[in-house]
Amino acid sequence: MAGEQETIPDLAAEDFVPPDKNEGDIISGHSQAAAWTKTVAGTSKGVSNKTDSDYCRCVCILVISVELFLMSFISSLIEHCVSFLISNHFIAKRDEFFCTTPLENSPMLISAWIMSE
Numbered sequence: 001m002a003g004e005q006e007t008i009p010d011l012a013a014e015d016f017v018p019p020d021k022n023e024g025d026i027i028s029g030h031s032q033a034a035a036w037t038k039t040v041a042g043t044s045k046g047v048s049n050k051t052d053s054d055y056c057r058c059v060c061i062l063v064i065s066v067e068l069f070l071m072s073f074i075s076s077l078i079e080h081c082v083s084f085l086i087s088n089h090f091i092a093k094r095d096e097f098f099c100t101t102p103l104e105n106s107p108m109l110i111s112a113w114i115m116s117e
Contacts, residue, residue: 085114 080099084093090109097103 081110081113084116085109088112 008060082091082094082097085097086093090112091097097106097109103109
């Protein structure tokens, strides 16, 4: 236990800086995944060579699994929302709502969808 505690790095000034707004973006959160991998790689050094590689392998599998799950979950929510909006005649097609320039009443439409569930 004492050997493992010695491998934990001290916090640096950048550890206290809040992340950028887009850094934690669920869909493109690769910077967050990279940060997790770097942290685990740094803290697992010195425990043993096998432990270090096992930690890194497990983190990679976990990060990929979480990203796939979140993308699938978000896609499912998008499809449910679109289905609701089309069936209630708020929009005619998917591209009217999920596009680069959202509708002015998008917050109201999302609220209506949430409240309908």
